[in-house]
Amino acid sequence: MASFFGTKINPRDHHRSQIKFYLILIPLAVLMVLPILFIFNHAFKPQNELFAFPPRFFVREPTLDNFIELGRVASQGSIPLSRYILNSLLVTVTGVLLTIIITGLAAYALAKLRFRGKKLLFEINTIALMFVSSAVAITRYLVISKLGLVDSFLVHILPNIAMPVSVFLFKQFMDQTPDELIDAGKVDGASEMQILYHIVRPIIKPAISTVAIMSFLNYWADSATSFTYINNESKRTLAFFLTSITSQANVVAGQGMAAASSLILFLPALIFFIFSQSKVMDTMAHAGIK
Amino acid sequence: MKKMNHPAWFLTPYWILFTLFIVVPTIMAILLSFTYFNTIEAPEVIGVRNYIELITMDTVFMQNVVPNTLKFALIVGLFGYVLAFLLAWLLAQIPKGPRTILAIIFYSPSLTMGVALASMWKIIFSGDANGYLNSLLLNAGIILEPIQWLQSPEYLMKIMIVVSLWSSMGVGFLAMLSGMLNIDPTLYEAAYVDGIRNKGQEIIHIIIPQMKPQMLFGAIMSVVGTFSSGAIGVALSGSNPTPQNAGQLIVNHIDDYGFGRYLMGYAAAISVTLLLLVYVISKVTQKLLATKED
Numbered sequence: 001m002a003s004f005f006g007t008k009i010n011p012r013d014h015h016r017s018q019i020k021f022y023l024i025l026i027p028l029a030v031l032m033v034l035p036i037l038f039i040f041n042h043a044f045k046p047q048n049e050l051f052a053f054p055p056r057f058f059v060r061e062p063t064l065d066n067f068i069e070l071g072r073v074a075s076q077g078s079i080p081l082s083r084y085i086l087n088s089l090l091v092t093v094t095g096v097l098l099t100i101i102i103t104g105l106a107a108y109a110l111a112k113l114r115f116r117g118k119k120l121l122f123e124i125n126t127i128a129l130m131f132v133s134s135a136v137a138i139t140r141y142l143v144i145s146k147l148g149l150v151d152s153f154l155v156h157i158l159p160n161i162a163m164p165v166s167v168f169l170f171k172q173f174m175d176q177t178p179d180e181l182i183d184a185g186k187v188d189g190a191s192e193m194q195i196l197y198h199i200v201r202p203i204i205k206p207a208i209s210t211v212a213i214m215s216f217l218n219y220w221a222d223s224a225t226s227f228t229y230i231n232n233e234s235k236r237t238l239a240f241f242l243t244s245i246t247s248q249a250n251v252v253a254g255q256g257m258a259a260a261s262s263l264i265l266f267l268p269a270l271i272f273f274i275f276s277q278s279k280v281m282d283t284m285a286h287a288g289i290k
Numbered sequence: 291m292k293k294m295n296h297p298a299w300f301l302t303p304y305w306i307l308f309t310l311f312i313v314v315p316t317i318m319a320i321l322l323s324f325t326y327f328n329t330i331e332a333p334e335v336i337g338v339r340n341y342i343e344l345i346t347m348d349t350v351f352m353q354n355v356v357p358n359t360l361k362f363a364l365i366v367g368l369f370g371y372v373l374a375f376l377l378a379w380l381l382a383q384i385p386k387g388p389r390t391i392l393a394i395i396f397y398s399p400s401l402t403m404g405v406a407l408a409s410m411w412k413i414i415f416s417g418d419a420n421g422y423l424n425s426l427l428l429n430a431g432i433i434l435e436p437i438q439w440l441q442s443p444e445y446l447m448k449i450m451i452v453v454s455l456w457s458s459m460g461v462g463f464l465a466m467l468s469g470m471l472n473i474d475p476t477l478y479e480a481a482y483v484d485g486i487r488n489k490g491q492e493i494i495h496i497i498i499p500q501m502k503p504q505m506l507f508g509a510i511m512s513v514v515g516t517f518s519s520g521a522i523g524v525a526l527s528g529s530n531p532t533p534q535n536a537g538q539l540i541v542n543h544i545d546d547y548g549f550g551r552y553l554m555g556y557a558a559a560i561s562v563t564l565l566l567l568v569y570v571i572s573k574v575t576q577k578l579l580a581t582k583e584d
Contacts, residue, residue, distance in 0.1 A: 103304055109300035158310075
């Protein structure tokens with residue numbers, strides 16, 4: 001029987017007939033992973049290897065020079081690197097938490113509460129999945145300056161909370177929570193907020209991880225907000241600092257720093273995803289649009 | 291303490307932010323698109339003149355931006371979507387362990403968010419003989435002179451497409467993979483009893499109808515992702531407009547007119563056009579996917 005299961009979709013065992021799939025998948029995977037390996041190797045190359053001719057892909061004698069250089073360049077400006085890091089951590093942690101709470105609350109109402117216009121709100125949110133925020137960058141700028149949010153820390157955080165895909169994923173996942181559990185909570189006298197926190201939250205943990213990682217990306221790598229809305233250097237974020245020093249004309253001379261910056265921007269997201277990938281997959285199973 | 295059971299407690303924070311940062315900017319863009327607005331004087335209503343100019347007089351828009359955007363969207367969006375489906379299908383044919391590792395590899399480029407890592411691509415495609423791609427091709431004897439990859443109109447678009455495709459296996463891809471894995475296995479057995487014979491028929495008769503919801507989600511993510519990643523050309527070439535407008539997409543055209551020339555009304559008309567385009571393409575995709583089932 002084992003061989004039968006081995007040839008089916010989502011097989012449990014290895015089987016010779018699967019070799020043909022690997023023959024396509026593995027070369028593609030190698031192609032996809034090369035640029036990422038390149039970043040890892042480049043970030044740890046000493047000067048002489050960065051400019052070796054002919055250039056070499058793999059690092060021979062890894063060093064932390066490029067990261068130290070980043071710190072040195074930052075210290076020449078008025079703002080120490082630690083300030084950018086602190087700003088980024090503050091923005092990212094607050095932003096991700098607020099996104100989870102605020103979109104989670106909205107999704108709970110759409111999934112489990114009864115009120116008029118519920119269907120319509122969900123429809124609107126689903127249409128907003130198609131919203132391309134960079135299309136309205138200009139009018140968004142006008143709104144934000146009217147609100148007096150320019151140069152305020154909130155401008156890093158608030159706009160990214162309006163994340164339709166997060167409400168959508170939460171709502172779809174909460175739909176799977178059995179109503180009996182919620183009713184049992186009500187019988188015990190719990191409020192809706194308590195039910196959401198004590199009963200629904202443990203069940204929707206996979207969706208929380210997924211929203212966390214998607215929202216993390218919005219905040220951690222966001223250099224545009226600092227560029228567009230913040231004039232006060234001390235309120236700008238790490239992503240802005242890293243992109244601004246590496247987007248200068250001579251990227252070749254600063255390529256060690258560029259690689260180190262890329263790694264700093266990319267690695268946290270990668271680690272985060274590797275640890276939560278099974279939860280993400282779980283969420284995506286319910287991500288359909290009907 | 292009063293129980294905060296009223297739906298308003300749950301809905302208000304999100305919908306305030308949603309209104310402020312999504313609805314209001316969109317409505318403002320629509321209104322501004324009917325005006326002349328240079329940010330110094332008050333907007334002056336000029337009717338549909340911006341739209342007429344956009345279609346009839348803006349040669350860069352009609353000759354470069356629109357064809358570029360359509361080409362980019364068709365290749366990155368459509369091909370990327372089909373590729374995501376095929377990769378998901380291939381991954382579904384192998385056991386969990388290797389599948390997880392490969393899925394992480396395919397998904398991880400989307401975590402680099404294209405633009406954030408533009409500096410990496412600049413190094414790889416650097417125009418002198420010491421650039422990684424140039425040096426590789428020079429050594430292999432494929433080219434004799436280093437190529438200015440990112441400054442040449444001939445290659446910029448191709449590189450934008452490669453980079454965007456590379457990072458396009460995002461949440462849509464994960465949704466499709468997950469949807470495929472969650473199809474009830476007894477459906478396959480039943481279908482084989484009913485007479486389907488091979489994996490091709492499995493795809494048409496079981497997989498696509500069963501995972502249509504995930505495919506719709508994936509399609510929207512792919513359309514939106516494609517149009518959002520438009521900034522990549524400017525990031526790679528380091529200039530807006532891109533060299534000879536070779537990599538100019540609608541998103542860049544908006545920035546060029548809005549933030550570059552302060553023609554906000556005109557830029558708003560382009561924004562509205564873009565939003566409409568995304569909406570129409572998403573709807574058409576949904577219709578196409580929906581009819582497949584019948």
